[in-house]
Amino acid sequence: MPDSRTSWRIVSAMFILNGALFGIWASRIPAVAIRFDLSPGDLGGLLLLMAAGAIASFPLSGRLSDKLGAARVTWWVAFAYVAALFLIALAPTYLTLALSLFLFGATHGGMDVAMNTWAAEAERHIGRPVMSSFHAMFSLGAGLGAGSGFVAETYNIGITPHFIIAATVVAAISLMSARAEWTSDVQDTSVAGPIFRLPKGPLFAVGFIAFCASLGEGGMADWSAIFLVHSSGATEAQAALGYTVFSVAMVAMRLMGDGITLRVGPVNAARLAGSVATVGVLCAVVFGSFAMSLVGFFLMGIGYAMIMPLAFSRAANDPHMSPGAALASVSTLGYGGLLLGPPIIGFAAEATSVRFAFLILAGLSVMIVVLSKSISK
Numbered sequence: 001m002p003d004s005r006t007s008w009r010i011v012s013a014m015f016i017l018n019g020a021l022f023g024i025w026a027s028r029i030p031a032v033a034i035r036f037d038l039s040p041g042d043l044g045g046l047l048l049l050m051a052a053g054a055i056a057s058f059p060l061s062g063r064l065s066d067k068l069g070a071a072r073v074t075w076w077v078a079f080a081y082v083a084a085l086f087l088i089a090l091a092p093t094y095l096t097l098a099l100s101l102f103l104f105g106a107t108h109g110g111m112d113v114a115m116n117t118w119a120a121e122a123e124r125h126i127g128r129p130v131m132s133s134f135h136a137m138f139s140l141g142a143g144l145g146a147g148s149g150f151v152a153e154t155y156n157i158g159i160t161p162h163f164i165i166a167a168t169v170v171a172a173i174s175l176m177s178a179r180a181e182w183t184s185d186v187q188d189t190s191v192a193g194p195i196f197r198l199p200k201g202p203l204f205a206v207g208f209i210a211f212c213a214s215l216g217e218g219g220m221a222d223w224s225a226i227f228l229v230h231s232s233g234a235t236e237a238q239a240a241l242g243y244t245v246f247s248v249a250m251v252a253m254r255l256m257g258d259g260i261t262l263r264v265g266p267v268n269a270a271r272l273a274g275s276v277a278t279v280g281v282l283c284a285v286v287f288g289s290f291a292m293s294l295v296g297f298f299l300m301g302i303g304y305a306m307i308m309p310l311a312f313s314r315a316a317n318d319p320h321m322s323p324g325a326a327l328a329s330v331s332t333l334g335y336g337g338l339l340l341g342p343p344i345i346g347f348a349a350e351a352t353s354v355r356f357a358f359l360i361l362a363g364l365s366v367m368i369v370v371l372s373k374s375i376s377k
Contacts, residue, residue, distance in 0.1 A: 002180045004126045010178040011122045012137040014074050014115045017174035019141025021085050022108060023247065024166050026142070026221040027149020027240045028159050030229060035159065036094055040226075040354065044346020046101050047222055051340050053102040054109025058332050061110035062117070069184030070117035075175075077114055081107035082171045089163035112335055113328075116312070121185055129258045132309040136254030139305070142221070143247030144170070150240035199329040203321065205374035206314050209270065210334030212364035213307035216277060216300065218341035219361055220246050223354065224297060231355040232290040245294050249301025257306045266310050266375045273310075274368030277303025281362040285355055300361070307368060308334060314375050 002010065033043055065073045084107045087100035119134045145166065152162040199207035224242035228234040234242075261269045280299030283292055311334060315326040348357035 002182065006180055007122045007125055007182075008130060008133070010180045010182065011115070011119050011134060013174045013177035014078065014111075014118070015134050015137040016141035016144075017078060017170060017178075018081070018108070018111050018115060019138035019143075019247075020145040020170040020174070021081055021141075021167060022221060023142035023145020023243065024148055024163060024170075025085060025088065025104065025145075026243050027146040027225065028152070028162065029222055030225050030236050030239060031153070031159055032088075032097075033226070036097060039350065040346050041350035044343045044350060046098055047346055048340075048343035049098055050101040050105030050108075051336075051343060053105030053107075054112075054338075055332075055336055057106040057110035058113055058335065061113040062328050065114045065117045065184075067186060069186055070114050070121060071182040071184045074111060074114040074118050075178075077107055077111040078171070078175065081111050082167050084108075085163050085167045089160040109335060113331060116331065118182075118184065120312075129313070131312055132254045132257035132261075132306065135305075135309050136251050136257075139247045139250035139254060139301075141170070141174075143244050143251060146240060146243040146247060150237060150244060153237040153240055198333055199315075199326070201320065202374060203315065203318055203326060203330065204333075205371045206311050207330045207333035209368050209371050209374065210308055210311040210330055211337035212368050213273075213277075213304045213311075213337070214334050215337035215341035215344070215364055216281075216304050216361045217250075218338040219345045219358070220297065220300060220304075222342035223345050223349075223358075227284070227354050227358060228290060228293055230353070231284075231288050232293050234290050238290065242294065242297050246297040246301040249298045250305045253302045253305035254309065257309055260306070261310065266314065267372050269306055270310055270372035270375045271369050273303045273306045274365050274372060275303070277365040277368065278362055279303075281358060281365060285358050285362070288355065303365065310375050 029043070032038070038046070061073060061077065081104075084100060084104040088097065088104055091097040091100050119131060123130050148162065148166040151157070198204070221243060224246060225236070225239035228239040228242045229236065264272070277300050280296045280303055282296070283299060284296030287293070311330055315330040318326040321329070345354075345357045345360060348360060
């Protein structure tokens with residue numbers, strides 16, 4: 001097994017790759033909507049299909065990670081994830097776009113489960129809390145991906161060359177950085193349990209907190225650019241900055257997350273995070289200007305950043321379930337929010353407006369504050 005520094009580097013590289021590919025896609029959603037003449041409802045339906053692909057992949061990826069090893073599965077799915085982004089770029093029709101987005105969601109979700117399982121192995125090997133820093137690397141990658149969208153829009157680079165060039169570069173760098181020998185834990189999967197597991201009892205509140213935060217993250221990834229265009233009159237190039245600002249805040253807070261939790265405790269950390277996220281949503285919705293929307297997005301990034309690492313840590317130490325089962329159940333509910341959030345906002349925007357639909361995120365952020373005691377171990 002590699003030393004602690006190498007262990008952190010190779011897993012972080014995979015988190016960066018996962019986030020970067022998602023950020024590349026998120027930054028060009030307005031351009032994709034224009035190319036295929038999509039209404040908010042049409043886009044919401046496609047995003048729901050992407051969410052369905054991810055949810056379908058969760059149990060399969062978990063089973064394969066147990067049977068074959070999380071590191072190996074992460075590598076396999078990473079290649080498929082890159083290919084799925086290529087298919088989106090090359091899609092000539094609405095139908096092929098829909099199929100490509102389903103595959104993109106499936107590979108994104110499958111890699112998420114596998115790499116978080118690998119991250120838990122690395123954390124045990126390193127011997128100290130590092131989960132928040134891994135999630136910071138995901139946010140860093142997402143910000144870099146979104147930043148590439150800003151550059152592409154600024155210089156009028158089309159969706160197809162942007163996706164193919166950016167994905168190839170980030171994949172090459174990340175996969176070379178992740179090259180190292182790693183022996184993953186494997187388990188006997190001959191006795192199959194339920195395919196889909198949801199948290200039960202006190203752990204359900206932990207899963208719901210993760211759901212609230214990840215729904216906000218997913219909503220920001222897929223709707224922040226459109227929010228800025230419709231609510232503040234931003235250009236497409238300016239709108240690409242929205243998710244970049246959000247991701248920068250996520251990175252900064254997640255790098256500090258382990259220290260903050262150690263100082264104030266997990267319950268107070270969750271309560272503070274939910275409060276800051278609520279203020280951020282209200283800043284963006286109430287004021288509506290480009291500058292205040294960016295301030296709101298920054299505060300939302302700070303607020304959402306710590307919730308998933310806190311929820312995973314609490315799940316891994318649940319007194320009633322094994323760490324693997326608890327993490328799997330919280331991940332299913334939590335990452336369901338990440339992928340269900342965009343279509344929910346899309347359908348609400350179709351019925352009302354994009355600006356009003358963002359108030360859903362404020363309500364869910366309040367729920368994080370209300371349920372913060374469940375984070376206590």
